[in-house]
Amino acid sequence: MIEDIRALARELLEKGAVECVIGYEVGPTGRVRPAFVYEPGEVERLIFDGRCDQNLVTYLTRRNKPRKKGEEVPTTAVVVKPCDARSLRVLLNEHQVQRDKVYIIGVACPGMQNADGTPELRCTRCDQRVPLLYDALCGEPPEVPTVRDAYEDVQQIEALPLEERLAYWLGELDRCIRCYACRQACPTCFCSVCEAERDDSLWVGIADRIPEKAFFHIIRAFHQAGRCTECNACEAVCPMGIPLSLINRKIAKDVAQMMGGYRAGESDEPTPLVTMLTGEEAIDEIH
Amino acid sequence: MKFIEIRALHEWLDRLAQEMTLIAPTAVGPQEKAPGSRNPAAQGQQVFYRQVEGAAQIAWDFTRTALSAREHFMPKTETLFTIETGPDGKAVLHETKLEQPRVFFGIRPCDARGLRVLDAVMLGQEPADVYYAQRRENTTLVGLACPQMWEDCFCNSVGGAPDAADDVDILLIQVEGGFAVQVVTEKGERLATGMGLQEVEGLELPQPKLNEQFALPTQQQWLASFNDVYWQRVGDRCLSCRICSYVCPTCRCFDVRDETVVTPQGERIVRRVRAWDSCQGVNYRVQAGGANPRANLEQRLRNRFYCKYYYVPIDYAADGCVGCGRCVTACPVNIDIREVLQDLARREPA
Amino acid sequence: MSEVNPMRPYLGTLVGTKPLATGIRLFQVELNDPEEREKFSVWRPGQFLFFSVLGVGEAPFGFANIPDPQRGPVIEVAINKVGHVTRAIHALPLGATVGIRGPLGNYFPLEELKGQNIVVLGGGIGGAPLRPVIQYILRHRDDYGHLTIIWAARSPDLLVFTDEYDEWRSAPDTEMHVTIDRPAEGWTGNVGLITEILEKVAPSPENATAITCGPPIMIYFVGKTLGKLGFSEDQMLTTLEARMHCGIGKCGRCNLGEKLVCKDGPVFWQSEISTFLESFL
Amino acid sequence: MSGDGFEPRIVAFLCNWCSYAGADTAGVSRLELPPNILPVRVMCSGRVSAEMVLKALLSGADGVLVLGCHIGDCHYGSGNHRTVKRIPLLRRLMTYMGIEPDRLRLDWVSGAEAGRFAKITTEFVEAVRALGPLSLPLREEL
Structure with missing residues (x-):
């Protein structure tokens, strides 16, 4: 698979079909990180294995702008796993990325691994091993069973008594330092000015207190309703180890349940939160 | 050499916690490892410097804390003053009161050295910042030497050492059965009187294991590299988050705003607050009218490195980085300041 | 405390x-x-x-x-x-x-400029910090040589301190030129960018200092034009703006390279600005 | 009114075309309405964002009521189609985070339904009264 990716990257760069290939590399201290390859001679840097869990689609909105006024938007090739491809589909649906400015190097995903070699939890409940969209596919679909996500982690929280849930979340969110890494790593968080950072403190001020932090995280998650593809990027970058994806996954679970089984990034349909009723909804909470 | 047994130390700490505010490293967060994440921050409890009620809450076996000591001298958020309406209808400002005396136990030498940098910025030039000054004055630092340099640490490359006593009032070094104690300052001496220290002859101090030292770029190399495409290439993978700034012991940028809150009792309180900010934020440098001289991500990333190694030394005559390695460990996309320093240091001076 | x-x-x-x-x-x-x-x-x-x-x-x-x-x-x-x-x-x-x-912050070194001809160039709201310069020179009129005031704005309604122009104009040994960027209804004065009128007025660089304030882009181009007229960078003063939260070199917000606009500025010689690592644009 | 003296503060977002008119009719008809309601007129219930609901709760409201036109009667055609998805979803998320679901209620009141407005507001105030004040740590603390 690595050789396929390198050969493809070399070809694309040599032809001048893309300006840059975004993939993964191993840094000098042995950590896997995003790699931006501009020269055909540098494609040997690229790797792919179970440590490549970052969602590189995050970088596309930033690159989908002309560098200077009047210049053309450069074309970028990007390595995408099945989960990342769903994020990309959301961005395409929302016109944040031009399809002809992205070359999608899809990878047949064996699943990602934790530091200790065990499979990442999100990969044990994944039902896609091949991306839903790509320009070229690298690797053979692996023989890993695909599993339908039962949202057991979310159910565990749901089963707690109300006060314990509040205590749990207050305890977790209290550690937040408002570094905004979750937002920055999220492929579908792309507002140019985040409402948590408005100069006039319209919604939240600058303070590092529980109300501000709770507001930020609830609203950030809510803005991802029907758009979050559960790629786990937010949680994976949190320097305080807050289980942020539990919030997003709760919303994803409810969206699917209430809005006709909708899953973000699996179709050209935008999030149902912005569309009209179709009659397939099962919305029960109106009194 | 002075010495204290572990039990005596614990008893002293328990007494201290009763008499004044005791800040010490303590484990926070869920015990169990987050199920399924490569995130180093989600592998069980993290250690923070927090107020503790006694020795039992102190984490003794830790590498470095998740956040630096800075949060206790420049809090993430503090109220500068409240604004009230006096009986004549005119505004009255109430400044935040003095804090109680504190003992900061277990501060790592690099974090203490970080305070030297903050001192240079906040106190070194008139007018001094009174909020920082009062916390600094009221706090006695009891350092805990690192038995070794940890993964990603590089204090020895920037002039520090895992057992440096330069910036603490008292330094403890773990030895068989207890701690060797170096009382460094007068402030430390005052505190040490209650410790019950023993005098032990011929106490041998362990030599901490060091990480490989590397050379820093020269001023000329920094100057010559400013407009290099190198910053774009490092900036390519930067997420423009604020982790590096917020875990840093020497970053000090802040934002100031007024806010109005209503207490549950319905009372309106107007106050001016100051909170951490970071030069990595998109809007950090936006001016009235919308001009932004640091609109590009690589310009912001570059600013952080130059601030540490070029601007702070010139502006405040202090070394801006203490080599604690927190930003290295915490960066989600492996932007490694050691790598940047070594890349620049390898360049031919222009 | x-x-x-x-x-x-x-x-x-x-x-x-x-x-x-x-x-x-x-x-x-x-x-x-x-x-x-x-x-x-x-x-x-x-x-x-x-x-x-x-x-x-x-x-x-x-x-x-x-x-x-x-x-x-x-x-x-x-x-x-x-x-x-x-x-x-x-x-x-x-x-x-x-x-x-x-x-x-620091200030215009007007004491040092005694005996010199002064050119004041203000664009839009950038005229505001220059008004005290004009007031100071007019109050100490005999200490300074010829005073040239060039005042500009995008449109007539954005010109500041219009009610003081007569007073300034009528001061001894003082000339004043006002311009707007684009033609506007009812405007009979100069039309054109401040750089154009500056070239037309062409103040002599002989024993003179130019003091500029305006949007960053204007400061940049006025500097170029002054250079063409023979002004050296040590004869150009300007004042910069930046977002800041303390004003005393603590909050870290306003730096341009190692220079802090609040503490080292806001007033800078063009010769200083040229050596800044970081552009103010 | 109640024994322990707790009077809930309720923020009610009312759609300009139906529910605000309904409230007006209720007032003109001199129906008995709870004094706990702070009405906020919005042009459409679809305008009521999650931010507005949360901000109300964090700034001192004990409950939030969102009232709009009945589905099919929206002045803008389909504004309330968004409301009917958004508010229940937010309600579930709030519950998940530990806030009582009954502090947020979505319902429909037309311009003519003065009695329905009085009934819903009274019911809601009593429901929130039973819950007591909103848990304090979430409020803007000092």
């Missing part, structure tokens, strides 16, 4: 306000406490202050006047309505309590 808290504003009262241009008003503030008024009574052209609307926030502005021995220490600032603090300032009623921190 030490005696002076630099983050604590002096309380003052809004004693006057008048419109200057579209979206721009002049605000006059008198400090409440006589002792503080005394301490604050000396500031120099080019320095700045923080203006607080208590409960909303504070923002930095250049002084728009010099202390007037006749009128007492009334502080004047010209404020353009662009953000949430300036919106709140514009909404203040007369008599409102405001906060003032300052005076901060």
